[in-house]
Amino acid sequence: MTIFQFPQDFRWGTATASYQIEGAAQEGGRGVSIWDTFARTPGKVFNGDNGDVACDSYHRYEEDIELMKKLGINTYRFSIAWPRIIPDGDGEINREGLDFYHRFVDKLLEAGIEPFCTLYHWDLPQTLEDIGGWGNRRTVDAFVKYAEVIFKEFSGKINFWLTFNEPWCIAFLSNLLGIHAPGNKDLQTSINVAHGLLVAHGKAVQSFRRLGTTGQIGIAPNVCWAEPYSKSPEDRAACDRAIALNTDWFLDPIYKGSYPQFMVDWFEKAGATVPIQEGDMEIISQPIDLLGINYYTMGINRFNPEAGALQSEEVDMGLIKTDIGWPVESRGLYEFMHYLQKYGNVDVYITENGACINDDLENGKINDDRRIAYYEQHLAQIHRIINDGINLKGYMAWSLMDNFEWAEGYRMRFGLVHVDYRSLVRTPKESFYWYQNVIKNNWLETRI
């Protein structure tokens, strides 16, 4: 047994996102988002599932906050649904939407839980996708307007802010691989989207400062750590591209004011260019206060000319996998946090980390021991990272409860709390009680 003690001011939390938990898709004046449309397109989401009801958290948020209190978290990461605030993306502000989030944030604060707010976790108003989505500067301006509404309303209540969740997913998973909404499969479109969202990020940060909004702001990329299958330089380069597309492609512009040149060259060879307009890079490189990191897995990659736009192929090394098929390997988080130091020792929060384990109720219990093992491994790495002197300030487990897992629908479960999607009954899993204990102690006890 080993005991890992965490810093006194360490933030313990969980994370969710609006479309994945709220439901009430036609209520409260909410407009249509690209995920409503995508989920209704046959063949896009497993089983034809959609977020119309999800966990019904729009109605059951008080019950959810009771669960958070029981768990003992001091931080809760959630996202605001843009179509609840400005239903058509760019027009009238919907007071009912703002009031909903006020009620919710007030309840969190009453419970002594710090709200950690994501402005964009993928529910783009459909009207904006119809004019070209993030590739159109009108969408960028509409986002800034939406962000300003939120900053003005919630300044003083919210102190932790993220502009975008997982820019790689918004740009490449959704517009190059076509797996997420809106489902495009075009390299130039994905590059345009990536650039548009970076400009939107920078402009939102400018507004945040200008308005004197309370707290700190940043962005939350997802990490794909990759190590080469062999010593060949081609395999090394294939890994560099995989890592860079998730993180450097977004963090270099923000921290250095330029895109990684080797990737720009790579895309140019494939016929795609970044649509940089005058002044963009200065806007994008506004100083930010914190970084959110979403980490789930890592890959062993090799060069393969057939393997997509990056020619980088992940090799199955036979590691244990979670039920969604992702190898369990916490080492990538440790390596990545050191890699990140090239941008300086910035304040980092793990804004997502968790395991898809589809264990179900058995005699009233969910014995998700494999999830506990996953968390144990990753928290031990986090302790190591902090001991190395890296400014890692908090940890948000994905997720508080089972929810709508995008293209996988409801079949993939990441929650500490089980949700019965028929009755909407919530049942804490064994991992919930395990995490409760870690938080209460502020230390982790591992089995080895």
Ligand code: GCO
């Ligand atoms: C993500 C996500 C979550 C997913 C989680 C598991 O940002 O990819 O924020 O919405 O549910 O990553 O796939």
